[in-house]
Amino acid sequence: MEDVARLSSNLRKKGILVSIRSTHNAFLASQFFSDIKTAETYNYLKEALSAVYVKNKDQLKEFNQAFDATFKAKDDSKIIKLKNSTSKPKKNNAGEKFSNYKMEQDSSNFKMDSKIKLSSINEDKINYNPPLADYEGIDLRENSLMERDINELDFFEAELFELCQKLGRKIANKRARRNKRSKTNRIDIRRSIRKNLKYGGVLIELEKRKPYLKKNQHFFLSDVSGSCDWISNWFFCMVYAAQKSFNQSRFFDFDNKSVETTRALSEKNLMEGFTRVREIRQKNIMMHGTSNMYTAFNSFIKQANLNHKSIVLILTDCRDWAGPKKFKKPLSADLMEHMCRISKKVIILNPEPKIKWNVVDSCVSDYEDAGAQIMEVRNLKQLARLVEHI
Structure with missing residues (x-):
């Protein structure tokens, strides 16, 4: 030994x-x-x-x-x-x-x-035809982890931390290439026509369009209550590796209150950042807590200062366990409607299968009526693609 x-x-x-x-x-x-x-x-x-x-x-x-x-x-x-x-x-x-x-x-x-x-x-349990890797640089072992149901992932498997960092770097690279393509080789037709009037309208000298600088601010909210604590860890790993591709990004954790953990993204490596997040949660007594999205969203709105350039990405199962209700409707839906109205976009990533949506205390339909976009996230590959395209 x-x-x-x-x-x-x-x-x-x-x-x-x-x-x-x-x-x-x-x-x-x-x-x-x-x-x-x-x-x-x-x-x-x-x-x-x-x-x-x-x-x-x-x-x-x-x-x-x-x-x-x-x-x-x-x-x-x-x-x-x-x-x-x-x-x-x-x-x-x-x-x-x-x-x-x-x-x-x-x-x-x-x-x-x-x-x-x-x-x-048991030969029946052996997969002789593993799926092909969709991403270059990711082997079959990593691809199988990406496609595995998030509920089946082992939090103590060290390889998953390395995989999440690799996915985060790929997200950052793809977003950088997309932004670079949007800023080059685009012709401004109106300016070109006006400049070439002296040639009788023949386009001889072309005017390039000045790149449009996107100043969107991204807010990441992660549900760390008992039902979502397991997926919030992978979410933080991806955001940590891809943070440089987002403009002025801020990270929040919430259960029955919201706490900003953005300073953990500035740590030298992922493990130190993850340790800082756990320390912040412990200080605010947010270890396996109960969801109260009314008080959590209210606290977030006061801290975030949302505007028309804000993009809010929320990772939650939309189960408002302890939130107040009025006429069987959660009051947190009113705050969700307020966030959708004052911000550019609100996207909710739900790790639960759609068959469990709107069951018991699920508030999916209420948040959809409020204007939020709700998407299903069942594995790490879906999570990476959605984060990449925001």
């Missing part, structure tokens, strides 16, 4: 994200190779642990360096001298390959010397 923990530490120093679960799985895999005396067994162990730690082929070089440094840094009596082995595994009369592991064949399964038993594989 000490060698596996040391390997995980060395991988973290090289910039590879390693979770506690990966370390535990690596320890379980290493139990099959308890006695490393030959180059063949050493290579088998390296291949097994690389299947646990390496999530991207670009990480293979760093893994090999960390693995060699970990398992070779021992006493001289325990150092393993490796050579390129050209010997092939022995075969029995039936053509089956045998290695150095002792295996006993039972009627139902194989039993190994280790305490860990191999479970049977």
Whole structure:
């Protein structure tokens, strides 16, 4: 276990994200190779642990360096001298390959010397045709995470933080290219005609249109109540990586009140920014709270100073659990109507499936009647595309 923990530490120093679960799985895999005396067994162990730690082929070089440094840094009596082995595994009369592991064949399964038993594989659950990646630079593993239902994502999976940062950078790059295209090679027909009147109306000298400077201010509101806390973390990761592509962006968290967390976006790296957000939530007692959108929206309107250039993006399931109602209509809908009237656009990203909208205390239809645009967000790919096009 000490060698596996040391390997995980060395991988973290090289910039590879390693979770506690990966370390535990690596320890379980290493139990099959308890006695490393030959180059063949050493290579088998390296291949097994690389299947646990390496999530991207670009990480293979760093893994090999960390693995060699970990398992070779021992006493001289325990150092393993490796050579390129050209010997092939022995075969029995039936053509089956045998290695150095002792295996006993039972009627139902194989039993190994280790305490860990191999479970049977159900071929019906194996996806032999994974979906193709829609984005260049994202491998099939990352693409499957992007298309997985947000409810099934594990918050403690370190790879998801790296994926959200990559999505945020792609959002920023696409928005930058779109803004650059909108500012170049556009001809002002009216000015060109007026300038070429001296040539009898023939367009000889073309006048380019001056770029229109968009001064929209983006406000991001994230619902951190108990029902939406799990998706607000991924939302913050994307906004952190793409913040430079938004003009004067501000970030808010809310449950029964609104608290601005914009200063967390200025941290040096994502983990420090995320830590700052958690500290702000703890100071304001916003850990798994109850939604009261009436008081939360009222607090946000007082802090934000919305105008006709403001674009408000709200991540919430629209469930006003503790908000006041009048004639069975939530009073928060009146505040939503006020925000839609004084701002340029209000967009709500709802992580719940549409079949659950307008059920029990859901206020989707009330917010739609107030003028807000409500869109379904079921996975990280949908979330990235919607943030990209605002």
